[in-house]
């Protein structure tokens with residue numbers, strides 16, 4: 006046979022860029038994966054603004070600017086395709102034992118249909134990943150994670166009576182987040198989630214599609230994540246969009262989500278911390294105490310991976326803390342004023358490493374930041390050396406004003422900049438699980 | 439005779455000899471290089487054997503060209519362009535395939551198709567290798583200290599080395615220990631379950647050695663593959679535009695700019711020794727040249743056993759060099775093609791044609807290929823590392839036509855009954871026939887064919903036994919033992935005589951490292 010596609014006859018290609026055009030199976034959209042909602046999200050993505058998420062194409066924003074999508078999350082409801090999460094099903098009489106050995110939280114205490122947010126560590130007590138763990142039945146769990154963890158689970162399960170299954174492709178997931186989320190679900194799922202407690206799971210049907218609903222999310226707002234099998238994905242999407250229309254549901258992309266999660270003080274792996282097994286040098290690794298996850302470490306629980314190291318670290322006190330920074334508006338105003346400009350604010354969340362100072366000494370670095378449209382504050386998430394990490398400490402953060410590096414005064418605060426009651430409460434009862 | 443005097447003479451215009459010459463000239467020395475062939479480059483050479491078709495006759499990928507050489511000799515200004523060569527495609531006999539792409543997500547997806555577990559393991563393995571490569575890399579740029587010497591400099595060298603390794607974490611140190619002692623098959627078996635992945639990854643551990651993937655010591659060579667990744671951003675790894683000869687040409691251009699004189703078709707017949715000192719060389723033409731420094735960039739056998747009369751060297755040293763292992767294991771087939779190979783496992787033309795194609799379906803396959811060689815035969819179903827240079831640099835072939843470079847193992851230099859033209863062509867037939875199992879259109883697409891057995895590589899390029907690395911990269915022939923204990927610092931027992939070829943630390947491949955370190959030694963430790 007002769008090559009199917011190769012140049013034009015008689016035309017000599019001049020450089021590597023003029024080499025053959027390959028068949029469509031090699032375009033980005035074909036090489037990356039698309040989620041079960043892609044037929045809907047693709048049609049809605051006016052901006053054509055996609056990014057990668059775990060090997061999938063994910064919408065950065067649907068509209069040209071993510072503003073409306075952000076405000077939907079805070080003001081009505083945003084619908085976010087979160088299918089690229091890794092998901093594992095762990096089943097068997099030893100499932101609880103295995104998971105209790107791996108994660109820092111107490112799995113034995115996890116009730117059926119309860120969800121735990123938890124990190125897991127290596128032997129040295131450094132965080133490898135974080136995610137949610139849900140008990141579906143007595144001996145059945147589902148773990149979601151940002152990174153692949155199959156090998157880690159399998160290696161640790163040797164000799165135990167458990168089956169571990171990567172169900173990432175067997176489950177499509179949508180996050181419905183924002184103050185109107187409950188009302189939309191009431192309509193779409195017939196009220197099964199009305200009384201659903203924070204970090205709990207329930208089952209039901211939406212538009213005829215069997216679903217699981219968890220009261221979880223990555224926005225720090227009232228919100229749910231809805232799980233279904235891929236063949237029901239489009240039905241689910243359509244039903245939620247239909248039920249949500251009157252409640253102003255808006256498909257939201259990752260740019261909007263990013264602002265929301267910074268406001269909520271939610272840490273992002275590979276942005277705010279380096280997973281320990283990816284760190285080329287020791288200094289890049291973090292313990293749960295150093296990244297605001299100390300509350301998840303249950304040292305009274307016997308033998309879990311990293312426990313000895315974490316005991317020792319708790320005893321001597323962590324070297325770093327993960328805190329919020331509020332950059333002073335007055336400082337911004339005077340720094341920009343000096344060059345004849347009003348304060349220039351980032352239009353999107355940023356993810357670079359920015360030095361933080363106490364006087365002239367660098368005492369930390371911020372890893373994420375944004376202008377909070379809701380709080381009207383310039384906020385950032387930062388790693389601070391412990392002597393300088395106490396809430397209320399006055400520090401400064403580097404900002405670049407007209408090509409010059411300056412220091413803007415900033416105050417250390419708790420990282421949950423925005424933490425509304427509706428996130429965990431239920432109208433019927435004062436749930437504080 | 440005085441008209442023929444200069445500061446330094448370099449014997450051999452392979453890339454290492456050229457590197458030495460360039461650095462010496464850069465330091466202000468008057469240097470002359472004598473190359474036996476009509477072209478420069480030695481095993482790093484491009485030749486237009488058939489009009490319009492350019493072959494990287496021997497070496498075909500640039501893997502470890504030292505970034506400091508690229509920088510210090512300003513090679514990009516002298517024409518060096520390293521183009522990406524990023525994927526590795528392994529077609530399988532059952533018409534499936536395995537590809538490792540340049541893109542992480544794409545590779546993960548493909549590995550996942552074969553084994554979800556391996557997809558995770560691949561990243562972890564890559565990271566560990568990267569960490570180890572970072573740890574081992576400084577050694578490549580170091581003049582090996584002499585373990586038998588008590589000189590402060592040598593002791594300091596070992597001290598530095600010891601400190602360096604103590605700095606490694608526990609896990610890394612153990613992994614390094616394993617790497618030094620295990621076979622690549624055993625090592626990879628600990629990590630992966632996909633046969634084709636393991637076999638293809640193990641290939642970098644067997645290239646250039648007369649060992650199989652299950653032979654101990656092959657794991658270490660795997661690590662060399664990852665060294666290139668550290669310099670990934672600099673792109674010291676890939677395909678040289680114009681073929682591998684372009685690397686040599688760019689080094690030669692730098693050397694000339696610094697004032698070095700380079701002569702081709704100027705074979706050296708012997709090193710002239712007076713009062714126990716090398717003082718010059720005699721050419722095959724009969725001309726003589728004098729210089730206080732004579733550098734041989736040939737392999738150790740030629741450097742010491744053919745260019746210097748035995749009585750000028752200590753007996754035990756000569757014995758060591760005679761024992762130095764330099765068996766040939768590899769052959770090369772270069773093809774001109776009228777059309778691209780069409781793989782039954784993945785029909786049509788795709789990006790895979792721009793990367794490497796590896797015939798390495800399983801450990802058993804590779805080990806069986808090695809078995810043939812163990813008993814003095816060439817492999818009837820050999821391991822092959824194939825690239826299509828014209829898909830990367832269109833100027834390698836006329837428009838619409840292609841060149842294919844096939845690196846083949848095993849072709850033992852000690853073929854039973856010896857090599858001759860008929861056996862060489864039979865070897866070429868085995869190669870084409872094996873490839874045709876995966877790409878049936880290949881035989882019909884061949885316009886020209888050049889087959890090189892170790893015998894041909896020795897005869898035409900002057901690499902003893904056709905060993906591609908000027909001596910095997912086995913552990914007992916590395917670092918302070920390369921090529922002989924006490925003489926790993928580029929000096930020789932003959933005053934005024936230095937060595938700069940791949941038979942010295944850190945060994946073979948188009949790295950230029952030996953040539954650079956030799957120049958450093960000659961210049962008193964500083965470039």
Ligand SMILES: Cc1cc2nc3c(=O)[nH]c(=O)nc-3n(C[C@H](O)[C@H](O)[C@H](O)COP(=O)(O)OP(=O)(O)OC[C@H]3O[C@@H](n4cnc5c(N)ncnc54)[C@H](O)[C@@H]3O)c2cc1C
Pocket residue numbers: 449450451452453454455472473474475478479480481482495496497498499500501502704705706707735736737740768769770845895898899900901904905906907908938939940941945946947948949
């Ligand atoms: C088939 C093959 C494939 C390879 N593939 C790769 C690859 O893909 N990537 C890689 O990194 N490495 C590869 N290598 C290895 C690499 O090419 C060599 O290790 C390296 O090029 C050796 O360089 P050198 O300068 O040390 O010696 P050489 O290249 O051997 O240079 C020695 C020079 O000396 C000349 N000479 C010999 N005798 C005399 C004399 N008496 N007087 C004057 N001149 C003389 C020779 O003609 C030659 O030019 C391959 C080698 C071979 C043979």
